[in-house]
Each structure stands twice: as C-alpha cells, then as structure tokens.
Amino acid sequence: MPTAPTDVPDLPVTYRDVAAAAERLHDVVHETPVLTARTIDAQVGAEVHFKCENFQRTGAFKIRGGYNAVSQLSPEAKDRGVIAYSSGNHAQAVALAGRLLGVDATIVMPENAPQVKLDATRGYGAEVVEYDPETTVREELGRRLAEERGLTLVPPYDHPNVVAGQGTVGDELCRQVEGLDVLLVCCGGGGLLSGCALAAGHHAPDCTVVGVEPEAGDDATRSFHSGELQTVEDPDTVADGARTPYLGDVTFPLVLEHADDMVTVSDAALVRAMHRLWERMKIVVEPTGALGAAALLDGAVPGRDRRIGVVVSGGNVDLPRATELFEEYDVA
Numbered sequence: 001m002p003t004a005p006t007d008v009p010d011l012p013v014t015y016r017d018v019a020a021a022a023e024r025l026h027d028v029v030h031e032t033p034v035l036t037a038r039t040i041d042a043q044v045g046a047e048v049h050f051k052c053e054n055f056q057r058t059g060a061f062k063i064r065g066g067y068n069a070v071s072q073l074s075p076e077a078k079d080r081g082v083i084a085y086s087s088g089n090h091a092q093a094v095a096l097a098g099r100l101l102g103v104d105a106t107i108v109m110p111e112n113a114p115q116v117k118l119d120a121t122r123g124y125g126a127e128v129v130e131y132d133p134e135t136t137v138r139e140e141l142g143r144r145l146a147e148e149r150g151l152t153l154v155p156p157y158d159h160p161n162v163v164a165g166q167g168t169v170g171d172e173l174c175r176q177v178e179g180l181d182v183l184l185v186c187c188g189g190g191g192l193l194s195g196c197a198l199a200a201g202h203h204a205p206d207c208t209v210v211g212v213e214p215e216a217g218d219d220a221t222r223s224f225h226s227g228e229l230q231t232v233e234d235p236d237t238v239a240d241g242a243r244t245p246y247l248g249d250v251t252f253p254l255v256l257e258h259a260d261d262m263v264t265v266s267d268a269a270l271v272r273a274m275h276r277l278w279e280r281m282k283i284v285v286e287p288t289g290a291l292g293a294a295a296l297l298d299g300a301v302p303g304r305d306r307r308i309g310v311v312v313s314g315g316n317v318d319l320p321r322a323t324e325l326f327e328e329y330d331v332a
Contacts, residue, residue, distance in 0.1 A: 046303030054315025066093030068165030088117025157191030158248025167195025184292035190251030241288030
C-alpha cells in the first residue's frame with residue numbers, strides 16, 4: 001500500500017494553528033459570502049447556508065492553505081523556490097502565493113486538467129510541468145523534481161500549514177453563522193475537511209461534521225469507517241479535485257478524530273446539484289465544489305429541520321465541459 005509523502009513537518013494541528021492562519025491570511029484572502037436559497041431550504045427541509053469559496057481568490061479555497069504554507073518557509077527556501085502537484089486549484093493557489101511572496105513556483109499538473117485551471121496557473125506566473133496520469137504518479141514526479149532542482153515541496157493537503165490554512169474556511173463560516181447543527185465539507189485528500197472540523201469543534205462542539213466524496217473516489221470514506229488507510233487508483237469521476245489516491249499522514253488521523261461521518265454521492269447526483277446551484281442561486285460551481293450540496297440535495301444527509309452549513313469549495317470549471325455534463329446527465 002502506498003504511503004503519503006513524508007517530507008512534511010511532523011507536527012500536530014490544532015485550532016490554535018487555524019486561528020494563527022486566519023491572522024496571517026487576514027489581508028490576503030477574501031472573506032467569502034454565505035448565501036441562502038429559500039427554494040433549496042424548502043426542498044431539503046432545512047436552513048442551509050452555503051459558504052461560497054467559489055468567490056475566493058483563484059476561484060477556490062486552496063489559496064488559504066497554499067499561502068499559509070509558502071509564507072512560513074525560511075528565506076533560504078523561498079529563494080530556492082517551491083513545487084506543487086495538483087489537478088488545478090492547489091496549482092493556482094501556490095502559483096499566486098509565489099507571485100505575492102516573490103517565490104518562484106513550479107507546478108506539476110495532469111495533461112487532462114481543465115484548461116481553465118492550466119491557463120490560470122500559467123497566468124499567475126508559475127512554470128507548469130504536464131504529465132500523463134495514466135503512466136505517471138504525480139507524487140513521485142513532484143518529489144523527483146524537488147530533489148533535482150532543490151525546491152521545497154508544498155503538497156496539496158498533507159501538510160500541517162496547509163490544513164491550518166484550509167481550516168480558516170470553517171472558522172469564517174462559524175463566525176458568520178452561529179449554531180450550525182451540521183457542516184458538510186467536500187473531501188479529496190482531507191485538508192479542507194480536517195481544518196474545518198477543527199474549527200467547527202472549537203466554535204460549535206455539537207455540530208456534526210460530515211465529509212463528502214464521489215462514489216468512485218471513496219477511499220477516505222472507506223478509511224474513516226474501517227479505521228485503516230484505504231486507497232483508490234485514478235478514480236473515474238467528474239469531481240477532478242477529489243481524485244486523490246488516499247488520505248495522508250497528517251490528514252488521516254485528523255479526519256478520524258475530528259470528523260463525525262463520511263458519505264459518498266454519485267456523479268449523477270453531483271451534476272444535478274451543480275446544475276441546481278447554477279440555476280437557483282446563480283453561482284458558478286465546479287463539480288468538486290458541489291459535493292456537499294449533492295449530499296444534501298440527494299438525501300445522503302437528511303435536512304431534518306436543522307441548520308446546515310455547506311462548503312462550496314470552488315468554481316473553476318470549463319464552461320463547455322459544464323454544458324456537456326448537463327447534457328450527458330440530462331439536467332440541461
């Protein structure tokens with residue numbers, strides 16, 4: 001069984017780290033809005049609050065963790081530069097963090113990544129190294145390039161400073177909406193879920209935190225319910241941001257300790273939820289960003305007259321591809 005990257009600080013992550021990250025990010029990231037929709041409340045029988053990270057810089061929450069990690073590197077490490085691997089949103093985050101901090105960034109991205117994400121990453125000034133996901137393991141390529149070029153690897157989720165930065169999403173939401181009964185968070189590698197669970201545990205100890213994965217990429221769900229790390233190889237799902245092979249050394253124990261449940265949703269449910277958010281709330285959401293909403297709209301998590309927070313993690317989607325998905329799943 002593969003293991004997560006080990007070239008990260010061996011440090012625990014606590015809410016104190018999330019709070020420190022919030023201070024560090026105060027003048028860097030947007031405090032994103034929380035939106036509601038009466039039609040969706042009526043449909044699911046709950047009071048639903050959508051935390052819209054699709055309005056964040058780079059179009060997704062990832063800038064929080066990326067900047068928090070890069071900003072804390074030593075001057076020597078910043079001078080050498082950083083490298084990251086990502087299907088797109090973490091790529092853009094590290095690229096922008098590098099530009100803001102004056103740090104050269106190299107990003108390893110799959111050649112089939114959404115074009116909008118490839119273009120944006122290059123637009124932020126990063127060097128993009130594309131690879132074939134069918135023949136190349138991105139973690140291995142990233143580590144090899146880091147060693148060859150003397151770069152510091154900033155992984156997309158399995159790093160204490162990345163987790164703490166992502167946790168500021170939940171920290172903000174819990175300050176914006178008090179008394180949440182449930183918090184739904186999409187899960188790929190578990191960085192966002194881990195951080196948000198830490199924040200919710202601090203602000204709303206009775207809040208039930210649920211991670212949501214696509215059915216085809218259910219490694220974290222199986223890991224959570226079995227208590228043992230499970231893997232998945234290149235899952236075939238429209239949620240490109242949740243195609244991670246396994247939880248990491250940092251995120252796996254955090255998810256086990258601080259999340260309350262994990263559920264999965266089908267790609268069909270995911271596309272229906274994405275379309276619902278576009279149509280009823282007039283917001284552009286990418287497939288991965290709609291995972292939490294899909295769990296609620298499809299009934300994997302019931303409403304039950306509860307106050308529910310849903311993290312909408314990003315909105316970076318190729319518009320032609322979105323149209324294709326709506327037609328393919330007959331929701332256009």
